Amino acid sequence: MAREKDDRRVKYTKMIIKQTLIGLLRQKPVDKITVKEICDLADLNRSTFYAHFKDPRDLLRQIEEELMGELNTHLVKLTFVGDENETFQLMKTIFEYVVDNADLCRALMGEYGDISFQKEIMMLIQEQKMEEWMHHERFDPELVEYFTLFSVNGSIGVIQKWLQSGMKKSASEMADLIMKLTYQGLSNCINENISSVKARKNVENVKKLSKSIEC
Amino acid sequence: MAREKDDRRVKYTKMIIKQTLIGLLRQKPVDKITVKEICDLADLNRSTFYAHFKDPRDLLRQIEEELMGELNTHLVKLTFVGDENETFQLMKTIFEYVVDNADLCRALMGEYGDISFQKEIMMLIQEQKMEEWMHHERFDPELVEYFTLFSVNGSIGVIQKWLQSGMKKSASEMADLIMKLTYQGLSNCINENISSVKARKNVENVKKLSKSIEC
DNA sequence: TAAACAATCAACAACGTGTTGCAAAATCAT
DNA sequence: ATGATTTTGCAACACGTTGTTGATTGTTTA
Numbered sequence: 001m002a003r004e005k006d007d008r009r010v011k012y013t014k015m016i017i018k019q020t021l022i023g024l025l026r027q028k029p030v031d032k033i034t035v036k037e038i039c040d041l042a043d044l045n046r047s048t049f050y051a052h053f054k055d056p057r058d059l060l061r062q063i064e065e066e067l068m069g070e071l072n073t074h075l076v077k078l079t080f081v082g083d084e085n086e087t088f089q090l091m092k093t094i095f096e097y098v099v100d101n102a103d104l105c106r107a108l109m110g111e112y113g114d115i116s117f118q119k120e121i122m123m124l125i126q127e128q129k130m131e132e133w134m135h136h137e138r139f140d141p142e143l144v145e146y147f148t149l150f151s152v153n154g155s156i157g158v159i160q161k162w163l164q165s166g167m168k169k170s171a172s173e174m175a176d177l178i179m180k181l182t183y184q185g186l187s188n189c190i191n192e193n194i195s196s197v198k199a200r201k202n203v204e205n206v207k208k209l210s211k212s213i214e215c
Numbered sequence: 216m217a218r219e220k221d222d223r224r225v226k227y228t229k230m231i232i233k234q235t236l237i238g239l240l241r242q243k244p245v246d247k248i249t250v251k252e253i254c255d256l257a258d259l260n261r262s263t264f265y266a267h268f269k270d271p272r273d274l275l276r277q278i279e280e281e282l283m284g285e286l287n288t289h290l291v292k293l294t295f296v297g298d299e300n301e302t303f304q305l306m307k308t309i310f311e312y313v314v315d316n317a318d319l320c321r322a323l324m325g326e327y328g329d330i331s332f333q334k335e336i337m338m339l340i341q342e343q344k345m346e347e348w349m350h351h352e353r354f355d356p357e358l359v360e361y362f363t364l365f366s367v368n369g370s371i372g373v374i375q376k377w378l379q380s381g382m383k384k385s386a387s388e389m390a391d392l393i394m395k396l397t398y399q400g401l402s403n404c405i406n407e408n409i410s411s412v413k414a415r416k417n418v419e420n421v422k423k424l425s426k427s428i429e430c
Numbered sequence: 431t432a433a434a435c436a437a438t439c440a441a442c443a444a445c446g447t448g449t450t451g452c453a454a455a456a457t458c459a460t
Numbered sequence: 461a462t463g464a465t466t467t468t469g470c471a472a473c474a475c476g477t478t479g480t481t482g483a484t485t486g487t488t489t490a
Contacts, residue, residue: 009456009467031246036446045469050448115330149376150369150396157368158361181365185400224436224487251477260438265479 014052016042018063021056025107030060030114064117067104071097071121087129088175094125095171098159106163109156122152151182229267231257233278236271240322245275245329279332282319286312286336302344303390309340310386313378321378324371337367366397 020042024033033056039046053059074097078089098105109118126148134144155178162174169177235257239248248271254261268274289312293304313320324333341363349359370393377389384392 007457007466013468029244029246031244034446035448046447047449047470048468051467055447111331116326146373146376146392147396149372150393153372154365154367154369157364161361161364177361178365181362181400183400185396185398222436222488228437249477250479261478262439262480263437266436270478 010052013044013048017044017049017052017059021059021063022104022107025060025112026110027112029112030056060114063104064108064114067101067108068121070101087125088179090125091175091178092171094121095174098163099167099171102163102167109160109163115156118156119152122155123148126152154181225267228259228263232259232264232267232274236274236278237319237322240275240327241325242327244327245271275329278319279323279329282316282323283336285316302340303394305340306390306393307386309336310389313374314382314386317378317382324375324378330371333371334367337370338363341367369396 017038020038021030021033024037024041035046035049035056038044038056038059039049053062071094074093075090078093108114130144130148133139134141158178158181159174162169232253235253236245236248239252239256250261250264250271253259253271253274254264268277286309289308290305293308323329345359345363348354349356373393373396374389377384
């Protein structure tokens with residue numbers, strides 16, 4: 001029953017190696033990071049690295065899988081009632097997790113992070129949502145795919161900025177912002193923030209109508 | 216007056232090196248591409264590569280600058296009348312250029328392309344647009360930045376998909392799609408495409424109201 | 431044609447890689 | 461606590477890529 005992980009030494013080694021990579025990912029992409037570099041910084045022998053990981057990419061993949069697993073344990077706690085706030089709750093939960101793991105997320109989402117992994121996560125959310133939409137009405141599948149990509153990639157950009165600038169907005173605010181950007185678009189979203197009372201009124205009318213045609 | 220470029224040999228060498236890199240960028244990121252690999256494929260001596268480029272990244276940067284320059288020559292031809300269709304025309308012109316240079320663009324925008332370069336181009340367009348908006352009304356600068364990032368990153372995702380799937384939509388259609396996604400958002404955009412007459416009517420009402428509050 | 435220039439070639443030290451066998455140290459189970 | 465087990469450290473290895481060099485061959489253009 002005694003698996004590899006039970007050994008304190010292994011736990012420390014893996015931890016320090018992962019931490020070192022995370023640190024290096026702020027300066028350069030994975031492919032520019034050498035095994036020697038990691039080991040020098042982590043004060044480990046190179047053969048120790050090879051005992052646990054194939055190469056820096058493999059190491060990164062393991063870190064990502066770990067994060068994905070943890071995130072899942074948070075998500076499965078959610079009660080899905082088919083509510084229209086479902087997507088909002090899903091996003092909020094994710095953002096809360098990101099806040100609690102800011103260092104790691106900054107590395108993975110940052111300039112030298114793993115884009116394919118970023119998309120993988122966001123796609124999980126959107127694809128689910130999109131399938132719902134597809135069943136409700138007869139949309140052009142090609143268009144739906146474009147919508148999804150736009151939303152996913154756009155969201156990643158917003159999240160990156162949020163992480164870089166110190167996460168001043170709360171998880172709720174971020175979930176709200178992204179949903180507004182995705183579903184209401186830029187025009188309505190901006191108009192909500194101008195001081196003119198007249199504009200505010202009009203926006204409210206638009207909102208009511210929008211609701212009446214929502215799927 | 217005889218610059219480096221006038222020599223046929225230099226022209227050929229640079230051309231074949233660039234072409235080879237473009238080809239390799241379909242399989243792997245720049246940082247995984249070695250000088251030796253390029254030279255073997257291009258059938259050149261390694262020292263010839265070093266005579267013109269510092270390393271594969273430098274080569275890629277030069278390719279990008281070249282593209283940027285060419286694109287600019289197309290863009291300066293546009294007449295800017297301050298029209299509301301200005302952004303559309305700008306985008307259409309860019310998409311037309313992309314269609315004419317599909318191979319190169321596919322490499323630079325693809326899975327292993329240069330993300331920072333992609334953003335650089337799209338930011339040029341959006342930042343200009345956003346500054347206009349900022350002068351019109353007193354928007355929260357932070358929000359405007361988020362909008363810009365969402366739009367830029369979203370657009371890149373859409374363009375990537377478009378390039379990968381054979382560019383079946385025309386340049387006009389793409390410009391239209393991206394503007395709709397950016398300014399009207401997903402809800403309105405999708406509702407435009409459902410067959411229900413009732414929904415179509417409602418959308419029209421929303422549109423009218425939206426127009427009345429447009430900046 | 432001659433001078434200028436570009437590409438080739440071979441050789442170089444330097445560095446990272448991935449693997450090895452053995453010794454030293456830490457940990458685990460009894 | 462002690463012995464068995466496991467992990468890490470160490471040194472050495474062949475191998476491949478790097479960036480640079482100087483001498484040579486070939487091409488261009490003035």
